[in-house]
Amino acid sequence: MTDHKQPTVLCKISDLIPNSGICAKAQGTQIALFYLPEETPQVYAIGNWDPIGKANVLSRGIVGDINQRVVVASPLYKQHFDLVTGECIEDSEVTLPVFAVEINEDSVVLTD
Amino acid sequence: MINVVVIGNGMVGHHYVEQLVNSEIDAKITLIGGEPRPAYDRVHLSEFFAGRSPEDLALTTREHYAELGVDAHFGDPVERIDRDNKTVTTSCGRTFDYEKLVLATGSYPFVPPIKGCDHQACTVYRTIDDLGNIQAQSKNAKVGVVVGGGLLGLEAANALKHLGLETHVVEFAPGLMGVQLDTGGSAMLRRKIEALGVQVHTSKATQIIEENSAGETRLEMKFADGDSLATDVIVFSAGIRPYDQLARDAGLKVGERGGIDIDYHCKTSDSDIFAIGECALFGGRIFGLVAPGYRMAEAAISQLSSDPIPFQGADMSTKLKLLGVDVGSIGDPHGKDPDSIAYTFSDERIEVYKRIIVSADGKKLLGAVLVGDCSDYDTLLQYFLNDIELPKDPETLILPYNAGSEPALGAAALPATATICSCHNVSKGDIVDAIDAGHCSLAAVKSETAASTGCGGCTALLKNIVDDEMAARGLEVNTSICEHFAHTRQELFHLIKVGGFKTFDEVLEKHGSGRGCDICKPTIGSILASLWNDYVLKDQHVGLQDTNDTFLANMQKNGTYSVVPRIAGGEITPDKLIVLGQVAKKYNLYTKITGGQRVDLFGARVQHLPAIWKELIDAGFETGHAYGKALRTVKSCVGSTWCRYGVQDSVAMALYVENRYKGLRSPHKLKSAVSGCTRECAEAQSKDFGIIATENGWNLFVCGNGGMKPRHADLFATDLDDETLIKYIDRFLMFYIRTADRLQRTSVWMDNLEGGLEYLKRVVIEDSLGIAAELEQQMSHIVGTYQCEWKTTIEDPERLKRFKQFVNSDQEDEQIVFIEERGQLRPATEQELQTKLQESA
Ligand code: SRM
Ligand SMILES: Cc1cc2nc3c(=O)[nH]c(=O)nc-3n(C[C@H](O)[C@H](O)[C@H](O)COP(=O)(O)OP(=O)(O)OC[C@H]3O[C@@H](n4cnc5c(N)ncnc54)[C@H](O)[C@@H]3O)c2cc1C
Ligand code: SF4
Ligand code: FES
Numbered sequence: 001m002t003d004h005k006q007p008t009v010l011c012k013i014s015d016l017i018p019n020s021g022i023c024a025k026a027q028g029t030q031i032a033l034f035y036l037p038e039e040t041p042q043v044y045a046i047g048n049w050d051p052i053g054k055a056n057v058l059s060r061g062i063v064g065d066i067n068q069r070v071v072v073a074s075p076l077y078k079q080h081f082d083l084v085t086g087e088c089i090e091d092s093e094v095t096l097p098v099f100a101v102e103i104n105e106d107s108v109v110l111t112d
Numbered sequence: 113m114i115n116v117v118v119i120g121n122g123m124v125g126h127h128y129v130e131q132l133v134n135s136e137i138d139a140k141i142t143l144i145g146g147e148p149r150p151a152y153d154r155v156h157l158s159e160f161f162a163g164r165s166p167e168d169l170a171l172t173t174r175e176h177y178a179e180l181g182v183d184a185h186f187g188d189p190v191e192r193i194d195r196d197n198k199t200v201t202t203s204c205g206r207t208f209d210y211e212k213l214v215l216a217t218g219s220y221p222f223v224p225p226i227k228g229c230d231h232q233a234c235t236v237y238r239t240i241d242d243l244g245n246i247q248a249q250s251k252n253a254k255v256g257v258v259v260g261g262g263l264l265g266l267e268a269a270n271a272l273k274h275l276g277l278e279t280h281v282v283e284f285a286p287g288l289m290g291v292q293l294d295t296g297g298s299a300m301l302r303r304k305i306e307a308l309g310v311q312v313h314t315s316k317a318t319q320i321i322e323e324n325s326a327g328e329t330r331l332e333m334k335f336a337d338g339d340s341l342a343t344d345v346i347v348f349s350a351g352i353r354p355y356d357q358l359a360r361d362a363g364l365k366v367g368e369r370g371g372i373d374i375d376y377h378c379k380t381s382d383s384d385i386f387a388i389g390e391c392a393l394f395g396g397r398i399f400g401l402v403a404p405g406y407r408m409a410e411a412a413i414s415q416l417s418s419d420p421i422p423f424q425g426a427d428m429s430t431k432l433k434l435l436g437v438d439v440g441s442i443g444d445p446h447g448k449d450p451d452s453i454a455y456t457f458s459d460e461r462i463e464v465y466k467r468i469i470v471s472a473d474g475k476k477l478l479g480a481v482l483v484g485d486c487s488d489y490d491t492l493l494q495y496f497l498n499d500i501e502l503p504k505d506p507e508t509l510i511l512p513y514n515a516g517s518e519p520a521l522g523a524a525a526l527p528a529t530a531t532i533c534s535c536h537n538v539s540k541g542d543i544v545d546a547i548d549a550g551h552c553s554l555a556a557v558k559s560e561t562a563a564s565t566g567c568g569g570c571t572a573l574l575k576n577i578v579d580d581e582m583a584a585r586g587l588e589v590n591t592s593i594c595e596h597f598a599h600t601r602q603e604l605f606h607l608i609k610v611g612g613f614k615t616f617d618e619v620l621e622k623h624g625s626g627r628g629c630d631i632c633k634p635t636i637g638s639i640l641a642s643l644w645n646d647y648v649l650k651d652q653h654v655g656l657q658d659t660n661d662t663f664l665a666n667m668q669k670n671g672t673y674s675v676v677p678r679i680a681g682g683e684i685t686p687d688k689l690i691v692l693g694q695v696a697k698k699y700n701l702y703t704k705i706t707g708g709q710r711v712d713l714f715g716a717r718v719q720h721l722p723a724i725w726k727e728l729i730d731a732g733f734e735t736g737h738a739y740g741k742a743l744r745t746v747k748s749c750v751g752s753t754w755c756r757y758g759v760q761d762s763v764a765m766a767l768y769v770e771n772r773y774k775g776l777r778s779p780h781k782l783k784s785a786v787s788g789c790t791r792e793c794a795e796a797q798s799k800d801f802g803i804i805a806t807e808n809g810w811n812l813f814v815c816g817n818g819g820m821k822p823r824h825a826d827l828f829a830t831d832l833d834d835e836t837l838i839k840y841i842d843r844f845l846m847f848y849i850r851t852a853d854r855l856q857r858t859s860v861w862m863d864n865l866e867g868g869l870e871y872l873k874r875v876v877i878e879d880s881l882g883i884a885a886e887l888e889q890q891m892s893h894i895v896g897t898y899q900c901e902w903k904t905t906i907e908d909p910e911r912l913k914r915f916k917q918f919v920n921s922d923q924e925d926e927q928i929v930f931i932e933e934r935g936q937l938r939p940a941t942e943q944e945l946q947t948k949l950q951e952s953a
Contacts, residue, residue, distance in 0.1 A: 011919040019655035020662075025918045030925070036627075049927070054942060055671035056925050060659040060718075064629030066595070073630035075659035075667055080630075 007109040010101065016043070016108065021072065023048050023059035026110055031099055032059035033108060034072060034083060043108055044083035045099035050074045052094065113138045114416060117200060117210035119190045119358070121145030123154055124389030124405035125216030126171050131409060133180045137416050141182045142208050144200070146189035146217075147239060150174055155402055158267045160243050161274035163941045169240070193362040195382055214412060215372060215380070215387040217355035219398075223348045224259075228321030233330055234346045237268040246347060250275045253344030255329055257281075259318060260349035261288040266434045268347045269310050273435070280311045280341060282333070284350075287314060292430060292441035296456060297481035300465035304437045304484060307463075313341070321346065354391040354398060367393040376422040378412040386412040399426055403534055427497060427534075431482075431489045440482035440489040443496050444469060452478055455507045466510040468492065475501050480510075490573050498530045523573070523580040532577065533563040533570040540577060547581050554578050593854055594631040597624045601779065601854040605639050614644060615652045634658050635854045638741055641777035642849045643890075645897040647904055648777075649911055660739035663915070664901055665721055668714060670928050670939040673721060675701065675713040676738035677728050678774060681748040681766035681786075682709030691731040699724055702936045708745035708783070710736060715930065715937055722915050725902045735902040737775065741855075743782045746770035747795065751788030751805070758788035760805030765834075766794075769803070772838070775898045776845065779852040779861075797825045800858040801841055806830070810837045814844060814872070817859035826862070826869050829877065839888065843876045846887035926952070 010024040016035035024031050030048035048056045053076030061072040066089055071080040080089040086096035100112040116132065116139045118125050125143070132139055145151070152169040160169065177184040188202045193213065201207045221236035223229055233253075235246045250256065256272035258265045261283030272279040281288070287298035288305070302312050317336040324332040329342040354371045365373040365381035371393030378386045378394075389405035390398060399405065404426030411423035429442040447454050451472035458465045464484040471478055477495040482488065488510055495502060495509075503509070526532075528541035538561045546560040557578050558564055564571045592598045599607065604619070613619045616636050620628055628636075637656030641648060648654075648661055660666050665673035677692070692711050696703045699720055701713035716724055725735075737743060746769050749755070751762030766786040776782070785794040786803040796802025802813040808831040816825025829840060852861040865871060874880040905911045917925050929948045930937035940948060 015913070015919045017654065017914060018651065022914070022919045023917065025921045025923065030918070033919070053669070055669065056927055057659070057667065057671045060662065060667070062630040062633055062658065063627075063655065064596075064633060065627040066629060068626070070627070071629075076669070076671075078630065 007102075007104070007111050009104075010108045010110055013103060013106050013108060019063060021059035021061065021063065023056070024108075029097075030056050031110070032072070033101065034059075034063050036063065036070070039070070041102075043101050043103060044070065045101040045110070046072070046081060046083060046086050047097040047099075049096075050076055050079075051096070052079050052088070052091070053077050058096070113140050115140050115142075115209065115211040116214065116416075117142045117144065117208055117212075118214045118216060119144050119200065120216035120218055120355075120389070120391070121147065121151045121184070121186070122216060122218040122389065123151060123171065123402050124218070124409055125214070126151035127406045128214060128216060128388060128409035128413065129177075129180075129182055130172075132413050132416075133182070135413055135417065137413065139416070142210075143177065143182050143184040144188065144190050144202060144208070145184070145186045147241070148187040149240065150177065150184070150186060152240060154238075157237075157240070157243065158271055160240070161247075161271045163943070165942050165946070166240050168942075190358060193358055193385075195362055195385075198384070211384065212416065213385045215359060215385065215391055216389045216409075217358065217391045219352040219354045219390040219400075221348060222351045222353045224318075224350050226318050226321060228331075229346075229348070231321060231323070231331065231346075233344060234321065234348065236348050237264060237271070238352075243271070246271065246345065247275065249345045250277060253277060253330070255280070255343045256345040256347065257333065257341060257343040258347045258349055260351070261285070261312065261314065262291060262349065262351070263289060263430075263432070263434070264352075265347075265349035266305070268349050269305075270435045272345070272347065273308075273310065277345065278311075279309070280313060280343070281305075282316050282318060282335075282341070283312070283314045284317055285314065288312065289439070289441075292439070292445060292481075293483070294445050294447070294467060294481050296458060296467060297439075297441075297445070297465050297483045300458065300463060300483045301434075301437065301439060303460075304463050305435055308435055308437075310435065313339075352390070352400060354393070356391055359387065359391075367396065371398050374408075374423075376411075376424070377415050377420065378408050378423055379415070386415070388412050394423065395425055399428065401426075401428060401430065403537075404428075407537070429493055429496070431486055438482070438484060438486040440480070440486040440492075442481075442489070442492055443477070443479035445479045445481045447479065449478060455510065457507075457510045457512075459512075468506060468510055470502060470506050474506060477502060477506075482510075490570070494526055494530055494573075498527050500525065500527070523576040524584075526577070532573055533561075535570075536562040538563040543574070543577055544581055547578070547585070552582060552587055593635060594629055596620070596626045596628050596632050599623065601635055601639070602851050604636065605642075605850055608636070608639050609643055614640065614646070616640070616656050617652070630658075631854070634661070634741075637661070638777050638779070642894070645775075645777075645894050647899065648901060649905060654914075663718060663721060664725075664735060664739055664905060665716065666739050668939065671718075671925065672714070672928060672939070673716045673718060674738065675716050675721070675724055675728070676706070676710060676736040677733035678736040678770070679710040680770035680774075681746055681763050683748070683763055683767065688731060688733065691728070691733075695724060695727050698727075700930075700937055702938060709747045710745060712738070715939070717917065717924065717928065719916050719924075722906050722912050726906050729900070729903050729906065734774070734900040741778055741780050743770070743773040743776050743778075743784070745783060746773075747783075747785035747799075749787050749793035751786075755788055757791060758805070759807055760788055760810065762786040762788035762794065762803075762805055765803060765805075765810070769838075769841070772895055773841075773845065775901075776849075776894055778845070778849050780855050780857045782845070782858070798822065799825060801825075801844065803837065809833050812837060812840060815858040815862035817857050819857075821859075823859040823863075828869070828873065840876055842891040843884050843887045844872070846890050847872075847875060847883075850887075 008026050018037050021032050021034045031045050032048040034044045048058050061075045063072050070083045073080050086098040088094040102111050151171045188204045190200045191203045192201045199207050199209050221238050233249050256277035257280045258268045259282050261281045269279050269281050288301050320334045322332050330344045333341045356366050356372050359372045372387040374387050374392045380387050388408035408423050414421045431440040447469040453470045456467040467481045469479040480492045526540050530540045542561050546557045551557050551560045564574045633656040696713050702715050704712050706712045746766045748763045748766035752758030782800045784801050785796040785799045787794040787796045788805050796804050797813050798816045798818045802825050804811045810832045811830045812828045813825035814828045817823040929940040929945050931940050
């Protein structure tokens with residue numbers, strides 16, 4: 001991220017889909033947001049672009065865990081991406097951008 | 113620290129550098145590549161024309177080399193080696209010292225000295241730059257000719273076909289792929305390739321290439337026999353020559369016909385200089401394949417360590433798909449040993465040719481040729497590589513299965529030295545060691561040994577060995593569906609049914625652990641739907657669905673979706689057909705008649721799906737469940753209403769069946785068809801359940817399949833009346849849904865069902881398990897609770913909020929770009945996408 005000190009509001013919590021993802025756009029970038037109400041933190045944000053499938057689709061994958069790492073599975077070719085580090089489990093050379101997000105009252109904001 | 117300079121950054125030079133960095137040897141590495149870009153995957157070069165970009169083909173990047181601490185230079189070839197001062201100098205005049213020098217300069221295409229071969233439309237096929245050149249020369253061209261009918265020439269022919277050119281192959285010898293194939297194999301290959309529209313000209317020596325000022329094409333080729341051929345582009349693929357000039361100039365020993373002479377240590381005649389890969393000559397031969405080059409690189413590196421391993425030559429067996437045709441060649445395909453015995457199997461109808469060459473005593477395999485069917489390749493290669501004694505009647509190895517005894521070579525029969533994965537040089541012994549060290553699953557063995565992570569050709573064999581070894585150790589073969597549930601799908605179905613669970617969370621809490629994943633979530637989602645038939649997008653179910661089910665549409669490669677309304681039995685009124693056209697036009701959707709007798713509209717952006725479906729539903733359409741593991745289509749033929757042979761109304765039956773089972777969720781998709789007489793125009797015998805009319809009623813067939821591994825359906829019951837037919841189908845489907853594995857089609861389920869068809873008949877027809885009533889009742893619950901998921905969805909604003917590209921903006925995804933082709937849109941290829949995005953930036 002650049003020198004934005006002002007946190008950007010991405011959406012309301014009520015816009016999120018529990019245990020699943022949606023996509024927001026901020027500063028020209030597509031950000032996939034995943035809402036896991038039972039976890040801490042509750043919201044995860046990674047790039048929406050699938051560098052292997054080559055399309056903006058990661059927000060539409062299934063979330064789950066593999067060896068205790070919280071992951072999303074790409075809906076195109078099913079590779080798993082770690083929601084915390086952005087790393088691709090099947091190919092450690094591929095890493096997605098991760099974004100710092102927080103829940104602020106009833107909003108989801110991009111910090112950093 | 114040892115100072116190593118590597119010349120050449122092809123596949124082998126790259127492998128050398130990577131392996132050296134990963135070794136214990138403390139080395140300062142300088143790498144000098146002649147091409148402008150770091151190493152890329154030359155073996156898969158042809159995929160460039162199928163849309164793979166140079167970035168996709170790359171094996172590494174400049175940044176990666178920098179991270180590894182390699183001093184890498186590109187686009188500046190080495191011009192001179194000074195052995196006295198131990199330096200190399202590049203064409204830009206830079207000089208580097210070395211202690212050890214490695215030549216990995218590869219080879220270049222040989223262009224025969226034919227008059228006119230320097231025309232700009234005469235190209236070669238070796239580097240990414242060559243491909244760019246072929247592409248440029250093919251603009252506005254109609255015809256392309258490849259000179260050379262070897263392995264690479266046929267690859268090049270495929271490329272020209274991809275570029276849309278009328279393609280010819282001109283070969284000097286009497287047959288194609290003369291090195292790898294015998295005459296019969298080569299003839300069958302020719303036949304298959306000609307059937308694909310590539311014209312083959314053999315025994316043709318090109319004498320002159322002239323500008324074709326009069327004709328429609330750019331060039332004219334004239335042959336020694338007086339024939340000629342008009343073309344726009346020529347690709348020379350007449351063999352390769354090692355890049356050995358550097359070595360010659362430096363006074364190193366080279367072979368008579370080229371190639372830098374090396375010994376077992378991959379050392380040249382100067383013991384501080386190594387040569388590896390396609391520039392090296394070992395035992396008088398050049399290995400034109402990548403795997404031997406990798407072995408040379410490893411041998412050369414080991415010379416710098418305390419534990420040197422020699423290079424011992426390599427096997428040149430190959431298995432490939434050329435223009436979609438399977439071709440395999442093992443050992444000596446020509447039977448050079450005069451005492452050898454050959455067995456040949458040839459079937460011109462299915463265009464398969466197989467030949468094996470066996471030693472005089474009938475015990476050893478010396479060579480093999482396979483064209484059109486490579487399924488025996490793995491087994492034959494193991495016999496060859498490991499000198500395994502052949503069965504008494506070696507011909508059984510290539511005869512079609514039903515011809516006699518079962519020849520497959522079991523995993524247990526292989527010796528520990530047998531190479532299983534040649535990409536990563538993994539032997540059976542390595543696999544056994546990995547299992548002994550506690551890596552007790554296929555996945556664990558894969559990640560431990562790297563076996564089957566290259567071309568993937570050894571996957572089936574690897575699995576056999578792992579299963580076999582685990583069984584031999586009394587280890588249970590793990591049947592858990594994933595790390596979250598230690599159960600099979602069948603067990604889960606039972607647990608959910610008995611426990612009356614209605615949500616994934618309940619099942620997870622009672623029987624699983626962790627959070628779930630993309631395997632167990634959709635499986636349990638499907639079981640819940642089969643049992644209770646809830647709306648799949650309810651809050652508690654939505655996170656379980658694959659994207660296709662979440663958006664009730666199939667995701668396409670660019671992230672857009674397809675729209676497939678149900679057209680039961682393939683019957684549609686003109687008015688509805690018009691609506692499909694109107695909707696497609698309005699939303700600019702690509703329109704295609706599918707293989708399932710209906711119409712598919714492709715390229716819908718996620719935010720447009722609800723509006724599209726609203727219009728379709730208003731016109732009387734319903735969802736077609738093309739996205740679900742559910743009933744897809746019931747195909748029909750016109751039947752007795754119109755057809756002079758029809759004996760029953762097949763259309764009416766197809767409509768009834770499709771409407772009865774639509775929406776039924778199952779372990780895998782379900783397909784059906786109804787034919788009006790034995791002529792079988794609806795292809796019912798290739799379906800999960802197929803119905804064929806008889807004078808007296810209906811014959812029911814089950815467990816047929818098209819797709820990857822076709823299976824003919826089995827005749828299940830004959831001359832049924834309507835009611836009995838439906839009763840049997842209800843029971844059959846529900847029994848399948850209860851007992852099949854995840855993603856197991858009925859065909860595979862049947863093949864694994866203990867007791868097979870007879871058992872299934874007893875359960876369904878005779879009710880031997882006493883569950884028939886329950887199965888029927890379950891089906892009637894599903895039929896009674898059917899809803900069109902799209903209708904429910906568009907009526908619920910809460911559900912619709914998901915159908916947006918961005919939660920916080922109405923913009924479109926600008927990375928979805930379409931190109932017009934044949935009057936409709938299609939997704940841009942990766943290259944087109946890059947160009948468009950750059951233009952708009
Ligand atoms: C559109 C269509 C091709 C066409 O242009 O004609 C098609 C398209 C797809 N097929 Fe198919 N199949 C289509 C007819 C067939 C047929 C022919 C038929 O049904 O008569 C077969 C062989 C018959 C059979 O299934 O036994 C067929 C065998 C497959 C298979 C292999 C199944 C197998 O058991 O081996 C797959 C892969 C899978 O399901 O795992 C597959 C998968 C797919 C997928 C879902 C691949 C994917 O995940 O993207 C494609 C989705 C397209 C979409 O977005 O709608 N498709 N597919 C056809 C749609 C029919 C329809 O109206 O619903
Ligand atoms: C279309 C095609 C399909 C193929 N398919 C297969 C297949 O299916 N299976 C298989 O095993 N093999 C296949 N091959 C062969 C395989 O690609 C080669 O065996 C392999 O690339 C050889 O690697 P190398 O590093 O020795 O040579 P190369 O990959 O040719 O690399 C040598 C590099 O050295 C550079 N160089 C040369 N001279 C100098 C210099 N003086 N200074 C600096 N750099 C220099 C060259 O520019 C080049 O980049 C195929 C080849 C092609 C072209
Ligand atoms: S055969 Fe079916 S799955 Fe394969 S590309 Fe064609 S439509 Fe897609
Ligand atoms: S042989 Fe290619 S991956 Fe094993």
